[in-house]
């Protein structure tokens with residue numbers, strides 16, 4: 001008797017086992033031995049991959065085939081045999097990059113690098129500016145307001161109120177400027193809950209990668225979007241995870257309104273691999289529109305005469321921070 005073969009989506013991966021969402025529920029699978037034959041430089045199967053599984057009578061299954069990936073978020077993991085491509089999420093529809101307005105202070109150069117990765121993968125990118133309660137919406141818009149005109153929507157959010165004085169929440173960052181002290185009156189921030197509905201609408205019906213530095217409130221936001229998720233936030237997870245850093249779980253969470261979201265750890269080291277310096281301007285939408293007007297077609301947009309990019313920066317049509325990010329990424333700085 002041959003086992004039944006059914007299609008599914010990998011929603012969880014841990015230590016060589018995969019949980020596959022199929023029409024008939026979740027099936028725990030391993031990877032067919034023959035799939036592992038031959039040389040491979042990265043994960044063969046990953047969360048987000050569409051697969052065909054054969055189900056055994058005992059309810060377990062094996063992954064028989066993996067459909068080609070449309071896109072992937074990849075981390076490069078240097079190993080003795082060479083650099084290994086660890087797939088953080090296969091086939092995302094969009095990337096949601098979360099940064100905090102303060103605690104920790106946003107590192108927009110990191111955001112710009114994430115945006116380049118999304119462009120290269122052909123993914124729509126959305127920015128969430130969280131913790132607006134710490135700086136106020138107006139100030140938050142000053143920090144992130146130049147992104148929507150170049151094609152990246154920004155959701156201004158407050159997942160939760162700041163803890164009372166004496167409870168330092170979030171990461172304490174040495175390089176962080178003093179955040180604006182605000183008196184929100186009794187009962188916590190008036191901004192609380194802002195952006196949550198907008199984020200929920202953005203996530204519904206799609207497969208999204210939620211990424212951003214540690215402590216910015218990614219888990220808090222997801223818990224606010226869908227209270228049933230019960231993701232551990234920093235206070236708990238830090239104590240809990242002592243000595244558990246070898247655990248490597250990747251997971252897609254199903255959303256009540258449809259779609260999935262992945263809380264992606266380790267985005268800091270997301271790889272921008274395989275990008276030639278000359279193609280980088282193509283991944284900055286506001287620069288890509290200008291390069292055809294540069295005098296030289298191999299213009300580096302640095303000090304060449306007749307550079308349309310520099311002219312636009314000087315005229316205030318390209319934000320100097322974005323231009324700076326471009327130059328640094330091009331020079332190979334992270």
Ligand SMILES: Nc1nc2c(ncn2[C@@H]2O[C@H](COP(=O)(O)OP(=O)(O)OP(=O)(O)O)[C@@H](O)[C@H]2O)c(=O)[nH]1
Nearest residue numbers: 131158159160169214215216217218219220233234
């Ligand atoms: N003031 C303020 N604090 C927030 C907000 N959202 C989250 N926090 C706090 O920020 C800290 C970090 O939140 P998490 O949700 O654990 O952050 P994370 O991005 O999931 O962090 P990692 O899991 O380490 O990547 C916690 O102490 C939260 O209570 C917010 O909107 N405002």
Ligand SMILES: [Mg+2]
Nearest residue numbers: 218219232233
């Ligand atoms: Mg988290």
Ligand SMILES: [Zn+2]
Nearest residue numbers: 294299301307
């Ligand atoms: Zn130029």
